[in-house]
Amino acid sequence: MLHVRNLEVAYGRLQALWDVSFEVPRGKIVALIGANGAGKTTTLKTLAGLLVPKAGIIEFEGRRLDGSSPARIVRAGLVLVPEGRRLFPEMTVEDNLLMGAYATPKAGRPERLERVYTIFPRARERRRQLAGTLSGGEQQMVAIGRGLMADPSVLMLDEPSLGLAPLMVEEMFGVVTEINATGVTVLLVEQNTQHSLRIAHRGYVVEAGRTVLAGTGQELLRNDEVRRAYLGL
């Protein structure tokens, strides 16, 4: 459903991605793993239209999306939950969620809000609270909820477990699986290699701006190189 081929991205004269290629099949969870600075976040930002690629192809449901504006990409159904949650801190939880529905027709919004509250009961409890006053874990859940409000066919999650307590990390990965089970395709960028490969159907290893290794989650978990470099085994 999403094909990325030979993607190259540069920040001015500094090239961050040299050759990133991967596929995200419908209904699956795909994980991009790799060290700090490997280019994972850059890849997601480019897919979301926040960065413009220098070369390469992004094809989503048969349509070229490279070079499109973020607004059009969101409407096409490719939605990013940015790294570090990036909520609107001085808006209430509910307003944050509703803001996520910006690009969608009015009709389905109440149902989607209800669905998000069912997945995240704590967001419902705190819906009148300012988002900036939530704990890190709660904020991450609201950020994912905001992404779901855009009615994505592919949800891109950038480091959702970053800075969360171990128990929250468990819960978060549980939620990602749950969301995927409702039919939303997930593209997951993570440093928590172990966890993400365990829930991912497919994984890619990104190194120095290149996708260097691909396989199913299980294959990568057993791969010697991955075990040595990213799992410390």
Add this chain to the structure above:
Amino acid sequence: MPRFTLPALLAAALIAAPLLSTHSFVHHLLIMVLFSTLLGLSWNLLGGFAGQVSFGHSAFLGLGAYSTLLLYLKLGLSPWFGLLAGGAVAMAVAVPIGLICFRLRGPYFSLATLAVAEIIRLVALNWDDLTAGPQGLIITHLPATSILGQTVNWESKLPFYYLIAVLALLGMGLTHLVARSRLGAYLLAVREDLESAEAVGIDTVRTRVLALALSALLVGLAGGFYGLYFRYIDPDAVFSVALSVEMVFIAVVGGIATTAGPIVGAIVLVGISETFRTQFQSGHLIFYGLFMMLVIRYLPDGIWGRVRLALKQARER
């Protein structure tokens, strides 16, 4: 409190205020307060709600002023239509400027507005054929108008007071509507986190351009009023950086992103200027600056912002 109580009280106060004194200096003060309110409201729409800090808002004020006076002097267009045309011209110029400058973020946008205002000032200063350059434009006579069967000859200050009162109310109404509307929510999202706003699919350039256009409309109207009231404009007066910065102060002192903030800021700042001006001449700016420092240090939410917070806390208790 019923919904219309506050606006009705405000309108009543505005109608009654000038009748309390026949002194023309008092009327002048009231006019300056409302004029400053309008400036603050305009800046606040863009700088307060959308968080896009402009240091070049005098560009739009000057465009409004020059349009109004030039249309009257060169084409004989009634200045009261000219005033509206001034707002429209400011708005029309603002849109392409916004489309270009909103590619820049944060401080770079602010610097660009400063540069744009300087460019427009220099053009006005050197385009002698159109603007009469540094000489400026003077109107010696304003045609009498008939309003509701009454002939208004614009010799006294009272008609000007009511004109600016209407414009200031218009500005407050517009701000109130924007604050309550979806646009207001989008502006807030843009201010809070531009990247997240883009990630949820908001067209942030269009949203900001819209805010700039509304803001330019208000300050363009204010510019037209300025030209008619003072009957003299020159590039260094209406396109000055000092004027742009004053607009920032009015909004900040009153309370950023509030509807009533600019009127509070305008009362306080005009009050301070006029009080100290009589005693210290241009030394009054020292007090102005001192006051700004105190506000920024102790009331970062502005005076009205603080009051509003206190009221909210009292209600929740």
